[in-house]
Amino acid sequence: MADNQQEKKSDFRYATGDAQVPWAAIGEHVWHQDLMGLVRLLVKPGEDEGAFNGALASVEEALSELCACGQPVAKLSLGDTVKRLEDEVAEFLGCKYACFVTNATAGFQIGHQFADLGPGDEVILPGITFISTGIYPPLVGAKCVFADIDPRTVNMDPEDVARKVTDRTKVIMPVHIGGYPVDMDPIMEIAEEHDIVVIEDAAHAFGGRYKGQMLGTIGHFGSFSFHEVKNINAFGEGGIVCTNTEFGECFNQARFCGVDMSRQIENWLYDVVALPTMGGPQVAGNHSSTEIQAACLLGQMGRLQEIIRIRRERAEYLHERFEPVEGLVPAPLDTDDIQSTYHLYLLQVEPEALGGDIREFKQRLSDKGVTNIPHFAPLYHFTLYTQLGYDREAIAQSCPNVEDVFWHRFTHLPLYPLTDEQVELMADLVIETAEEMKGGR
Numbered sequence: 001m002a003d004n005q006q007e008k009k010s011d012f013r014y015a016t017g018d019a020q021v022p023w024a025a026i027g028e029h030v031w032h033q034d035l036m037g038l039v040r041l042l043v044k045p046g047e048d049e050g051a052f053n054g055a056l057a058s059v060e061e062a063l064s065e066l067c068a069c070g071q072p073v074a075k076l077s078l079g080d081t082v083k084r085l086e087d088e089v090a091e092f093l094g095c096k097y098a099c100f101v102t103n104a105t106a107g108f109q110i111g112h113q114f115a116d117l118g119p120g121d122e123v124i125l126p127g128i129t130f131i132s133t134g135i136y137p138p139l140v141g142a143k144c145v146f147a148d149i150d151p152r153t154v155n156m157d158p159e160d161v162a163r164k165v166t167d168r169t170k171v172i173m174p175v176h177i178g179g180y181p182v183d184m185d186p187i188m189e190i191a192e193e194h195d196i197v198v199i200e201d202a203a204h205a206f207g208g209r210y211k212g213q214m215l216g217t218i219g220h221f222g223s224f225s226f227h228e229v230k231n232i233n234a235f236g237e238g239g240i241v242c243t244n245t246e247f248g249e250c251f252n253q254a255r256f257c258g259v260d261m262s263r264q265i266e267n268w269l270y271d272v273v274a275l276p277t278m279g280g281p282q283v284a285g286n287h288s289s290t291e292i293q294a295a296c297l298l299g300q301m302g303r304l305q306e307i308i309r310i311r312r313e314r315a316e317y318l319h320e321r322f323e324p325v326e327g328l329v330p331a332p333l334d335t336d337d338i339q340s341t342y343h344l345y346l347l348q349v350e351p352e353a354l355g356g357d358i359r360e361f362k363q364r365l366s367d368k369g370v371t372n373i374p375h376f377a378p379l380y381h382f383t384l385y386t387q388l389g390y391d392r393e394a395i396a397q398s399c400p401n402v403e404d405v406f407w408h409r410f411t412h413l414p415l416y417p418l419t420d421e422q423v424e425l426m427a428d429l430v431i432e433t434a435e436e437m438k439g440g441r
């Protein structure tokens with residue numbers, strides 16, 4: 001893998017080494033005060049404010065000492081740390097190419113661009129997901145086609161995908177909601193049969209597996225999110241787009257304005273090229289990320305397996321508590337074929353048994369002090385799509401499971417970082433709520 005990455009075309013990572021008058025980073029350095037600013041931003045006072053202020057003062061002194069005998073780093077964007085992160089991620093995923101970008105949404109754009117998405121094309125995505133899955137197609141005049149979901153997992157239903165394929169379908173975007181794998185085999189079969197590109201929305205799914213393969217590496221492209229609410233993050237924002245296709249050779253250009261450092265025009269440092277795609281040439285945007293974010297993500301990657309383990313244990317505990325309770329449907333757990341990242345805990349209710357649906361359930365739970373993550377709304381309910389001319393009623397009719405689970409059945413519970421006591425209390429209150437509703441109280 002390392003060799004492969006070495007051979008990748010360079011991007012804007014040049015450095016002038018030990019020149020007497022160096023070029024790299026000709027702006028202001030990040031130094032003492034900025035590092036202190038970062039500490040102040042990221043660590044807030046605890047209960048003992050006095051102790052906190054004392055510790056902060058000693059950190060400031062230590063940082064000042066450190067900077068007095070060190071020197072500032074010049075390379076802050078797309079340097080060796082970004083490269084190291086990409087190498088580690090590619091190795092972890094067992095894929096050929098990984099590219100660190102600003103967020104998962106940028107990764108989707110890059111995948112769509114290599115697929116040569118354009119006006120009149122169609123992209124099939126699940127009715128339930130986050131808006132960024134469905135934002136790039138309309139941006140370039142392509143159409144979102146919303147697939148129904150499997151009510152048990154709230155993931156895309158391959159049978160409905162098959163029904164909605166047309167000769168304009170260029171891309172299918174399976175979304176591993178909450179880190180639980182989409183049934184990828186039938187999706188890949190449909191894609192192969194109709195020559196369609198698969199871009200996995202693996203925003204929640206870094207570290208999950210489907211039949212032995214890492215999520216995000218099964219389709220032609222996959223994109224992960226390291227936004228602040230994900231299992232691990234890159235100082236609040238970050239994304240990795242990955243692929244095993246030859247288009248990975250051009251990830252650097254796709255990330256940074258088509259700048260190609262491996263070739264130069266006359267009297268200039270580099271050339272700028274269009275992206276080679278599955279169709280005509282496409283123009284790249286700028287989705288560059290920083291060394292600082294890469295360092296954060298590298299550090300957090302070291303904790304990923306432990307974070308997933310804790311999440312899995314909690315999901316298993318909730319499963320054990322909820323399964324015997326009539327009217328509650330616990331989240332599916334891992335099997336030999338499937339390993340989730342447990343990014344979200346999917347709780348469903350049976351309105352028939354409870355005498356009320358998820359809206360009442362959530363309200364009662366919230367009144368007891370349990371915050372429910374506001375679950376994903378069907379994208380076609382948003383005004384954006386109506387403004388673009390989508391027929392909301394017709395789409396809703398074609399996605400009956402989306403409508404049913406959204407209005408009546410599902411929510412997501414938090415798993416981490418909670419104390420064991422909080423998890424237990426949450427389980428108690430979920431069960432208490434179900435019992436109250438069944439008892440008509």
Ligand SMILES: Cc1ncc(COP(=O)(O)O)c(C=O)c1O
Nearest residue numbers: 103104105130132203225226227
């Ligand atoms: C399902 C899903 N897809 C995509 C994204 C977008 O990720 P990012 O914010 O890194 O672009 C999110 C973010 O929360 C998400 O939940």
